Amino acid sequence: MIQSQEKSDRVLVRVSNLTEKKADEVVWVRARVHTSRAKGKQCFLVLRQQQFNVQALVAVGDHASKQMVKFAANINKESIVDVEGVVRKVNQKIGSCTQQDVELHVQKIYVISVAEPRLPLQLDDAIRPEVEGEEDGRATVNQDTRLDNRVIDLRTSTSQAVFRLQSGVCHLFRETLINKGFVEIQTPKIISAASEGGANVFTVSYFKNNAYLAQSPQLYKQMCICADFEKVFCIGPVFRAEDSNTHRHLTEFVGLDIEMAFNYHYHEVMEEIADTLVQIFKGLQERFQTEIQTVNKQFPCEPFKFLEPTLRLEYCEALAMLREAGIEMGDEEDLSTPNEKLLGRLVKEKYDTDFYILDKYPLAVRPFYTMPDPRNPKQSNSYDMFMRGEEILSGAQRIHDPQLLTERALHHGIDLEKIKAYIDSFRFGAPPHAGGGIGLERVTMLFLGLHNIRQTSMFPRDPKRLTP
Amino acid sequence: MIQSQEKSDRVLVRVSNLTEKKADEVVWVRARVHTSRAKGKQCFLVLRQQQFNVQALVAVGDHASKQMVKFAANINKESIVDVEGVVRKVNQKIGSCTQQDVELHVQKIYVISVAEPRLPLQLDDAIRPEVEGEEDGRATVNQDTRLDNRVIDLRTSTSQAVFRLQSGVCHLFRETLINKGFVEIQTPKIISAASEGGANVFTVSYFKNNAYLAQSPQLYKQMCICADFEKVFCIGPVFRAEDSNTHRHLTEFVGLDIEMAFNYHYHEVMEEIADTLVQIFKGLQERFQTEIQTVNKQFPCEPFKFLEPTLRLEYCEALAMLREAGIEMGDEEDLSTPNEKLLGRLVKEKYDTDFYILDKYPLAVRPFYTMPDPRNPKQSNSYDMFMRGEEILSGAQRIHDPQLLTERALHHGIDLEKIKAYIDSFRFGAPPHAGGGIGLERVTMLFLGLHNIRQTSMFPRDPKRLTP
Numbered sequence: 001m002i003q004s005q006e007k008s009d010r011v012l013v014r015v016s017n018l019t020e021k022k023a024d025e026v027v028w029v030r031a032r033v034h035t036s037r038a039k040g041k042q043c044f045l046v047l048r049q050q051q052f053n054v055q056a057l058v059a060v061g062d063h064a065s066k067q068m069v070k071f072a073a074n075i076n077k078e079s080i081v082d083v084e085g086v087v088r089k090v091n092q093k094i095g096s097c098t099q100q101d102v103e104l105h106v107q108k109i110y111v112i113s114v115a116e117p118r119l120p121l122q123l124d125d126a127i128r129p130e131v132e133g134e135e136d137g138r139a140t141v142n143q144d145t146r147l148d149n150r151v152i153d154l155r156t157s158t159s160q161a162v163f164r165l166q167s168g169v170c171h172l173f174r175e176t177l178i179n180k181g182f183v184e185i186q187t188p189k190i191i192s193a194a195s196e197g198g199a200n201v202f203t204v205s206y207f208k209n210n211a212y213l214a215q216s217p218q219l220y221k222q223m224c225i226c227a228d229f230e231k232v233f234c235i236g237p238v239f240r241a242e243d244s245n246t247h248r249h250l251t252e253f254v255g256l257d258i259e260m261a262f263n264y265h266y267h268e269v270m271e272e273i274a275d276t277l278v279q280i281f282k283g284l285q286e287r288f289q290t291e292i293q294t295v296n297k298q299f300p301c302e303p304f305k306f307l308e309p310t311l312r313l314e315y316c317e318a319l320a321m322l323r324e325a326g327i328e329m330g331d332e333e334d335l336s337t338p339n340e341k342l343l344g345r346l347v348k349e350k351y352d353t354d355f356y357i358l359d360k361y362p363l364a365v366r367p368f369y370t371m372p373d374p375r376n377p378k379q380s381n382s383y384d385m386f387m388r389g390e391e392i393l394s395g396a397q398r399i400h401d402p403q404l405l406t407e408r409a410l411h412h413g414i415d416l417e418k419i420k421a422y423i424d425s426f427r428f429g430a431p432p433h434a435g436g437g438i439g440l441e442r443v444t445m446l447f448l449g450l451h452n453i454r455q456t457s458m459f460p461r462d463p464k465r466l467t468p
Numbered sequence: 469m470i471q472s473q474e475k476s477d478r479v480l481v482r483v484s485n486l487t488e489k490k491a492d493e494v495v496w497v498r499a500r501v502h503t504s505r506a507k508g509k510q511c512f513l514v515l516r517q518q519q520f521n522v523q524a525l526v527a528v529g530d531h532a533s534k535q536m537v538k539f540a541a542n543i544n545k546e547s548i549v550d551v552e553g554v555v556r557k558v559n560q561k562i563g564s565c566t567q568q569d570v571e572l573h574v575q576k577i578y579v580i581s582v583a584e585p586r587l588p589l590q591l592d593d594a595i596r597p598e599v600e601g602e603e604d605g606r607a608t609v610n611q612d613t614r615l616d617n618r619v620i621d622l623r624t625s626t627s628q629a630v631f632r633l634q635s636g637v638c639h640l641f642r643e644t645l646i647n648k649g650f651v652e653i654q655t656p657k658i659i660s661a662a663s664e665g666g667a668n669v670f671t672v673s674y675f676k677n678n679a680y681l682a683q684s685p686q687l688y689k690q691m692c693i694c695a696d697f698e699k700v701f702c703i704g705p706v707f708r709a710e711d712s713n714t715h716r717h718l719t720e721f722v723g724l725d726i727e728m729a730f731n732y733h734y735h736e737v738m739e740e741i742a743d744t745l746v747q748i749f750k751g752l753q754e755r756f757q758t759e760i761q762t763v764n765k766q767f768p769c770e771p772f773k774f775l776e777p778t779l780r781l782e783y784c785e786a787l788a789m790l791r792e793a794g795i796e797m798g799d800e801e802d803l804s805t806p807n808e809k810l811l812g813r814l815v816k817e818k819y820d821t822d823f824y825i826l827d828k829y830p831l832a833v834r835p836f837y838t839m840p841d842p843r844n845p846k847q848s849n850s851y852d853m854f855m856r857g858e859e860i861l862s863g864a865q866r867i868h869d870p871q872l873l874t875e876r877a878l879h880h881g882i883d884l885e886k887i888k889a890y891i892d893s894f895r896f897g898a899p900p901h902a903g904g905g906i907g908l909e910r911v912t913m914l915f916l917g918l919h920n921i922r923q924t925s926m927f928p929r930d931p932k933r934l935t936p
Contacts, residue, residue, distance in 0.1 A: 001869050002900040003842040004849050008732040030731070032696070032897060050696050078897045113868065115897040151893050154695035163697070167652040174642070184635040186722045186908070188927045189657065189705045190670075190681075192934040202658075203673045204681065206719075207711065207931055213658075213672065220927060223936065227622035228500070228518050229631070236704060237657045243675065251674075254654045263498070264476040374471040381472050400581065401469050421936050425619050429500055429546045429583040432470040440654070459656045459688060463675055466660040468691065468889050 002112065012082075015049035018099045022087040029054075029083050029104065030112065032155075034123070038073035045072060046097060047083065047104070051157040051294065054099040055090075056083060056106050063107040072106070078115035078123075078152070084108040120149040127156045129298050143454060150459060150468055158298045161291035162456060165284060166444045168291075170235060172283040173256050173438075176276045182231040182258070187220035189213055189237065193418050202241045202251075213239035216437055221259035222398060223425050225433045231260045235440070243463050247452045248390065248442065252461040256443075258395075259435035266371070266381045266397035269434035273395065274310040274357055274385065277438075281306050281355070284447060292448065301449025304354050304387070311356040313347070315379070318358055321346050332362040332378060344389020354446075359383045368412040369405060371397035381434070387446035395436020402426045470580065480550075483517035486567045490555040497522075497551050497572065498580065500623075502591070506541035513540060514565060515551065515572070519625040519762065522567040523558075524551060524574050531575040540574070546583035546591075546620070552576040588617040595624045597766050611922060618927060618936055626766045629759035630924060633752060634912045636759075638703060640751040641724050641906075644744045650699040650726070655688035657681055657705065661886050670709045670719075681707035684905055689727035690866060691893050693901045699728045706905070711931045715920045716858065716910065720929040724911075726863075727903035734839070734849045734865035737902035741863065742778040742825055742853065745906075749774050749823070752915060760916065769917025772822050772855075779824040781815070783847070786826055789814050800830040800846060812857020822914075827851045836880040837873060839865035849902070855914035863904020870894045 013027040031047035031054075042059040058064050058072040075081065085104035093100040125139045126146065146153040153159055174184065194201040194212045202213040214220075216238050224232045238255040258276070262268040281304060284292070295301075319329055322343055335343065347356055363372050363380040373379035382396030399405045402423050409416060409423070416423070444456040454460040459468060481495040499515035499522075510527040526532050526540040543549065553572035561568040593607045594614065614621040621627055642652065662669040662680045670681040682688075684706050692700045706723040726744070730736040749772060752760070760771075787797055790807060793814060803811065815824055831840050831848040841847035850864030867873045870891050877884060877891070884891070912924040922928040927936060 001872070002732065003839055004733045004735070004865055004900075005842050006732070007735070010732070012731055030899075050698070080897045080899055113897045113899060116895045119896060151691050151694045152896055154692070154697075160696065163653070164651055166654075170652050171642070171646060174639070178639060183632055184638050185631070185926060186634075186638075186705075188720055188929055190707070190720050190929055190934065205671045206934065207709070209934075211934055223619050224622070224926070226619045228628065229622075230518070237654075239658070241675070252656055252658050263480055264470065264474070264478070265472045267472070267475070371471055374473050397472055404469070425936075427584045428587060428620055429548045429581045431498075431548055431581065432472075458653060458692070461656055461658055466658065466674065466677075466679055468893075 015047065015052040015054050015099065018054050018087055018102055018104065020089055020101050023089045023102065025087050026107070027085065027087060027104075029085070030080065031083070033075050033077055033079050033081055035077065036073055036075060038069070041066070041069060043069050043073040045075075045106075047081070051160050052098045054102070054104055055094050055097050056085060056104040058106040058109065063105075068109070072109055075109075075111060076115045076117045078119060078155075079111055080113040082108075082110045082112055119152065121145055121152055123152070123156050126153055127158050127298050129300070143452065147454060147460065147465065148468075154458065157294050161294035162444065162448065162450075163458060165288045165291045165295075165448070166440065166456060168284055168288050169280055169440060169443055169447075170256070172280040173235070173276065174233070175283075176279040177231075177233045177258070180231065180272065180276075182233045182260075183224075183229050185221070185224050185229070185232045185234050187214070187217035187234055187236065189239070191219075193421075200241045202239050215240055216255060217257050218259075218435075218437070219422050219425075221257055221435060222422075222433065225259050225261050226400075226425050226428070226430045230431075233258050238437075245463060248445075250441065250453055250457060250460055250462055253453075253457065254440035256438040256440055257435070258437075259433060261431040261433045263432075266432075266434040269397075270312075270357065270359070270383055270395065270436075271309070273393065273436050274312075277355065277385065277393075277443075278306060278308060278310060280443070281447065295448050295450075299448070299450055304447050304449075305348075305352060306355040307351070307353045311347070311351050311353050312359050313356060314360045315358060315362065316360070318343055321350075332364045334362075334365040340386070340391060341389040344386055347386075348389075354388050355386065357383050357385050366396060368408045368414060369396075369398050370408075371399050372408075383436075385436075385438075387443065388449065390442065390446055392442045392446060393436045393438045395434065397432065397434040400426055400430040400432055483515060483520040483522050483567065486522050486555055486570055486572065488557055488569050491557045491570065493555050494552065494575070495555060495572075497553070498548065499551070501543050501545055501547050501549055503545065504541055504543060506537070509534070509537060511537050511541040513543075513574075515549070519628050520566045522570070522572055523562050523565050524553060524572040526574040526577065531573075536577070540577055543577075543579060544583045544585045546587060546623075547579055548581040550576075550578045550580055587620065589613055589620055591620070591624050594621055595626050595766050597768070611920065615922060615928065615933065616936075622926065625762050629756075629762035630912065630916065630918075631926060633756045633759045633763075633916070634908065634924060636752055636756050637748055637908060637911055637915075638724070640748040641703070641744065642701070643751075644747040645699075645701045645726070648699065648740065648744075650701045650728075651692075651697050653689070653692050653697070653700045653702050655682070655685035655702055655704065657707070659687075661889075668709045670707050683708060684723060685725050686727075686903075686905070687890050687893075689725055689903060690890075690901065693727050693729050694893050694896070694898045698899075701726045703908075713931060716913075718909065718921055718925060718928055718930055721910075721921075721925065722908035724906040724908055725903070726905075727901060729899040729901045731900075734900075734902040737865075738780075738825065738827070738851055738863065738904075739777070741861065741904050742780075745823065745853065745861075745911075746774060746776060746778060748911070749915065763916050763918075767916070767918055772915050772917075773816075773820060774823040775819070775821045779815070779819050779821050780827050781824060782828045783826060783830065784828070786811055789818075800832045802830075802833040808854070808859060809857040812854055815854075816857075822856050823854065825851050825853050834864060836876045836882060837864075837866050838876075839867050840876075851904075853904075853906075855911065856917065858910065858914055860910045860914060861904045861906045863902065865900065865902040868894055868898040868900055
């Protein structure tokens with residue numbers, strides 16, 4: 001066991017650097033035993049390090065005894081080993097490894113951390129594409145087994161790629177906004193009152209009282225706008241006590257939130273948000289092509305398409321498209337999930353984009369703080385954004401006038417006492433502003449064309465799952 | 469009220485851009501009325517935009533009527549106005565404004581958002597340095613008034629500077645770690661079991677069961693290491709149900725967390741963390757000098773000093789320094805807050821640094837998962853880091869062997885059933901690793917030499933405060 005007994009000058013070479021350039025060099029490598037196969041006087045190991053792997057050969061000869069071959073053959077899969085070996089070119093490419101041109105001729109092998117002999121899931125099964133009807137009879141791993149054993153499931157090349165790309169989404173989001181002059185803020189998650197009406201909120205015991213978990217950072221983002229920060233963003237957990245067991249709902253997810261003061265029209269903000277998403281898509285396609293292709297091997301999918309500038313449709317136009325496709329819907333009716341998806345397909349056919357803005361939602365289906373459209377009292381200055389036909393962002397111009405805000409809250413039957421602090425924030429001069437909240441896991445899922453949000457949440461939380 | 473009636477081509481000039489270069493130009497500006505002072509046929513306004521302000525003059529003449537002067541004089545402070553005016557050079561510098569060389573001769577003025585006439589606190593009072601004994605009798609604002617009216621308090625130049633710098637801490641932390649090859653992860657905040665023993669944890673009602681708020685992301689960071697991500701970091705809220713009402717405790721704060729696999733010695737990780745902090749300090753001093761100086765005006769303070777490489781002291785050396793200064797302490801006793809501060813002063817005198825590492829804590833005062841020192845069973849492979857004599861990071865090599873982890877948990881009297889999932893994470897091969905957690909608000913507070921953590925948390929949470 002490495003307990004920091006001593007410092008060492010030994011250099012460990014990365015598996016990804018084992019190429020022909022290192023041929024005939026003696027190297028040390030630390031990696032996991034991915035597979036091992038004994039065959040008479042020799043043993044073939046596949047050594048894995050993150051998404052890279054290399055073949056290693058332990059053969060009876062000058063450097064290895066019969067005992068050593070037996071020892072190597074008996075190392076449990078997923079154990080971590082330190083191996084000293086000579087890099088040798090191979091005549092025939094090794095198709096099953098990422099390092100196809102070389103193999104490692106092992107001289108020494110030590111087990112650094114041993115894995116238990118029975119793995120709860122096999123990594124090779126976990127990255128197998130799911131064939132329609134499972135005709136070929138080879139095993140795949142079901143989702144609960146994956147999630148119950150997440151530490152192992154996250155080691156697959158697919159998981160490594162998904163979560164490296166997700167780290168990239170956060171990085172690109174912030175990089176773009178910092179360049180646009182935004183300030184990052186941190187907002188509290190424990191709040192004293194359920195500001196958005198009180199439904200779907202988790203209760204926390206707070207010393208001798210009750211408190212709640214914030215369903216969004218919206219109130220705090222808006223307070224920062226009223227406090228002259230002008231352009232703010234935050235990344236953090238949001239909590240929804242919804243008993244929804246669907247492919248796209250979680251009880252805890254990560255919100256990428258934006259709020260911004262504008263001069264004359266909320267489209268100034270809407271366009272900044274859409275451009276931020278476009279910069280994320282471009283950055284992912286430029287910097288994470290390897291990860292995208294790795295995920296595609298298991299989950300094949302068309303590349304994500306988008307336009308510049310982003311396509312903007314008004315809600316009434318979307319209604320017309322849906323009606324033309326045979327859907328019956330009222331003017332002030334919200335989109336159902338199937339209609340959202342159908343609309344996504346219609347938009348893709350007509351405009352060839354997987355990303356678009358739907359603007360000017362009916363006022364009736366939006367929260368009380370949404371600014372009504374001054375030209376049409378049944379519409380509002382609000383918008384959603386969609387990726388592959390699913391909503392990833394909801395946003396709007398917010399009402400910044402305490403008088404109008406009070407009227408709208410009363411109209412919605414909201415107890416004014418509960419939102420007093422919220423309304424009071426606007427009493428000392430408030431700039432017009434708009435914003436929106438993006439679901440991180442949905443962006444990753446839909447960009448990669450995955451089908452379940454649990455694939456893009458490392459440790460997902462839903463009504464039935466709180467572990468690991 | 470701006471309700472996005474129409475888009476406009478009108479360009480709004482930033483107050484910070486109102487300089488001699490713009491002399492004699494007609495410009496539009498949107499800003500808050502910071503002060504107004506009527507004087508016969510004219511009215512002087514100070515217009516403020518974030519940390520910048522400019523003097524504006526409304527005088528009876530070609531462009532302004534008597535009524536307009538009266539109107540301007542009656543605009544409530546903190547209201548937001550749109551002003552059209554001519555930029556005029558002034559003969560004598562205007563000492564009370566950031567834009568000292570010009571003033572604005574107002575031609576038109578519109579109120580965009582009106583503030584209520586009585587402000588709960590005056591911005592000029594809120595940025596006044598607190599003089600010893602308040603001899604000069606001028607008002608300052610107490611902390612509860614500030615926090616109760618945070619939207620206004622955050623508008624001061626000091627608050628603007630503090631939170632812009634804090635945004636910079638997060639940015640520099642991530643920038644440094646992304647460059648070092650770390651992956652950003654998102655960890656759940658709602659957890660099924662209180663992993664660190666159960667004390668000081670908030671309980672959440674989770675549908676029909678109970679859950680808890682995570683006291684740190686540590687278990688999840690470690691699972692990511694066991695899942696081969698090798699180097700991970702995260703930024704997120706951490707929750708402590710401690711009934712501590714001190715200058716440096718919050719019930720919810722922001723953790724900057726790092727975890728990293730190492731090859732041979734945990735110092736590899738400790739040094740990466742210390743270097744990350746040094747990069748943050750350097751970046752702040754390079755990029756946020758204006759903000760540092762703005763805060764210093766209200767809260768004078770020596771510049772933050774640090775060494776490269778970072779000073780590392782062992783716990784026994786610190787004990788010797790304290791004993792030499794007359795403190796009586798046992799070898800396995802933890803540092804009290806006063807002793808921490810005294811040690812900080814002794815270290816500053818001897819080594820001229822405000823930042824150092826204290827390494828090799830007694831095993832007895834660290835959590836059960838801390839790796840014992842293989843050379844001295846009473847010591848451990850653990851460290852704290854200090855800024856201006858206060859702890860900002862606690863870290864260690866973690867035990868990665870399930871057998872030893874079980875033994876240590878039993879030794880601490882921990883119910884093994886409750887930490888089963890944690891221990892099981894190490895059963896399928898775990899690399900040696902170490903890490904640590906940094907308190908964001910503490911870093912900002914101590915870097916700027918502030919004295920209360922509530923000054924560096926936008927919306928602080930403590931046992932007595934849950935609002936706004």
